[in-house]
Amino acid sequence: MEMKRRDFIQTAAAGTAAFTLAGATLLPKGVSAATAKPALLGGPKVRTEPFPSWPMIEENDEKAWMEVLRERGWCRTQGERGAQFEKAYAEMMGAKECIATANGTSALFCSLNGLGVGPGDEVIVPPYTFVATINVVLLQHALPIFVDTDRETSQIDAKKIEEKITENTRCIIPVHLGGNVADMDTILAVATKHNIPVIEDACQSHLAEWKGKKVGTMGKTGCFSFQVTKNLSGGEGGAVLSDDSDLMDRCYAFHTNGRARRQGSYHFTYGIQGSNLRMTEFQSTLLVQQMTRLEAQSRTRTENANYLTKQLNEIPGITVAKMYDGCTRNAYHLFMFRYDPEKFAGLPRNKFMKALGAEGIPCSGGYSPLNKEPFLENTFQTRGYQRIYSAEQLKKWAEENECPENDKLCQEAVWFFQTMLITGKTDMDQIAEAIRKIQANAADLAKA
Numbered sequence: 001m002e003m004k005r006r007d008f009i010q011t012a013a014a015g016t017a018a019f020t021l022a023g024a025t026l027l028p029k030g031v032s033a034a035t036a037k038p039a040l041l042g043g044p045k046v047r048t049e050p051f052p053s054w055p056m057i058e059e060n061d062e063k064a065w066m067e068v069l070r071e072r073g074w075c076r077t078q079g080e081r082g083a084q085f086e087k088a089y090a091e092m093m094g095a096k097e098c099i100a101t102a103n104g105t106s107a108l109f110c111s112l113n114g115l116g117v118g119p120g121d122e123v124i125v126p127p128y129t130f131v132a133t134i135n136v137v138l139l140q141h142a143l144p145i146f147v148d149t150d151r152e153t154s155q156i157d158a159k160k161i162e163e164k165i166t167e168n169t170r171c172i173i174p175v176h177l178g179g180n181v182a183d184m185d186t187i188l189a190v191a192t193k194h195n196i197p198v199i200e201d202a203c204q205s206h207l208a209e210w211k212g213k214k215v216g217t218m219g220k221t222g223c224f225s226f227q228v229t230k231n232l233s234g235g236e237g238g239a240v241l242s243d244d245s246d247l248m249d250r251c252y253a254f255h256t257n258g259r260a261r262r263q264g265s266y267h268f269t270y271g272i273q274g275s276n277l278r279m280t281e282f283q284s285t286l287l288v289q290q291m292t293r294l295e296a297q298s299r300t301r302t303e304n305a306n307y308l309t310k311q312l313n314e315i316p317g318i319t320v321a322k323m324y325d326g327c328t329r330n331a332y333h334l335f336m337f338r339y340d341p342e343k344f345a346g347l348p349r350n351k352f353m354k355a356l357g358a359e360g361i362p363c364s365g366g367y368s369p370l371n372k373e374p375f376l377e378n379t380f381q382t383r384g385y386q387r388i389y390s391a392e393q394l395k396k397w398a399e400e401n402e403c404p405e406n407d408k409l410c411q412e413a414v415w416f417f418q419t420m421l422i423t424g425k426t427d428m429d430q431i432a433e434a435i436r437k438i439q440a441n442a443a444d445l446a447k448a
């Protein structure tokens with residue numbers, strides 16, 4: 001047993017060391033992108049090494065995890081680790097308070113409940129996001145009102161929010177997508193003008209900043225996810241940040257079956273209805289350990305992303321997602337760009353992605369238009385929604401539910417993942433080289 005444990009640590013450590021040397025095969029000297037045969041057509045791959053696996057495990061993670069295991073205080077009602085994580089995370093982000101939750105979805109869910117958003121209310125959301133942003137609105141039997149996307153940045157088009165505000169609007173949920181930052185000046189200005197609270201969905205943007213302020217600290221609440229793919233990971237996990245103590249009392253109570261925070265964590269008196277959305281002590285301790293690496297990892301991602309951006313923007317037909325001037329730090333959960341097939345001999349995006357994958361460079365086409373997903377109409381057909389909203393209201397919703405820019409973005413987006421950025425310049429060179437190779441051979445690939 002003990003041997004196995006050591007093996008595990010060593011393998012994990014070797015895995016961490018490998019990515020710094022991740023070099024692998026650039027094209028052989030003298031072989032240019034133009035003459036090398038694409039891997040999809042049987043040529044040599046640009047990259048043969050896998051990108052680093054995620055999450056990373058080091059000795060401190062194992063030690064902390066085993067402590068909780070042996071102490072048997074696995075639930076936060078039995079230990080201090082939940083509170084320790086909350087303190088550390090609030091400090092790192094520059095927020096007054098933090099509540100640890102089971103996941104990012106429940107952080108959003110707590111926020112909406114804390115703010116009292118419910119049946120009959122409208123909540124402004126982007127269509128270009130992970131479905132959880134929308135699901136939490138539906139859980140409250142509220143109406144998600146979609147605002148189109150700014151294709152240049154892949155963020156909600158903040159200038160189009162005001163025209164969607166009605167007397168029923170009770171909340172705005174901007175998402176800082178992919179580690180990039182939504183236009184917070186415009187969002188906060190319109191929210192203040194109409195006295196509507198903002199919940200920042202910062203689930204993909206740990207440590208990102210707007211004018212030097214961390215995202216997740218500008219809205220009424222800021223919500224984070226520590227799901228396994230995120231830049232800070234506890235397998236699952238989430239956090240609500242806020243400076244509003246009364247609101248956090250309500251969020252806290254909601255997250256632990258309505259028990260008030262001020263009365264200690266475990267008792268049988270209830271102020272409101274609630275759920276159980278608590279983080280376990282295992283997750284809390286793992287997150288405290290992973291946090292020790294977050295800053296350095298984020299810096300590496302930024303350096304590599306900047307280097308890659310320069311190279312990719314020189315390739316005709318590739319447009320890297322821009323940042324607003326106010327975005328002073330991008331967390332690069334995703335490296336997002338738009339692909340124009342016309343500059344690639346008409347090679348469709350799907351084939352481009354397949355060819356890129358074959359070269360050893362994984363990628364994704366990103367989200368499909370959420371505002372057009374059939375689950376929305378299905379939800380509106382349920383008894384609850386039918387009771388709350390008139391046929392006329394739902395018809396109006398459907399008529400106004402148009403996000404043409406987002407539709408376009410969903411056709412042209414390509415993403416790389418954050419793990420690909422925790423590498424080095426050679427790895428970035430390979431990504432750019434693979435795209436140049438595909439472009440040089442685009443006509444052959446399009447025919448194949």
Ligand SMILES: *Cc1c(COP(=O)(O)O)cnc(C)c1O
Binds near residue numbers: 227
């Ligand atoms: C991951 C994510 C969520 C949900 O987080 P979970 O921890 O998976 O519940 C919400 N919004 C966005 C934008 C996300 O990326």
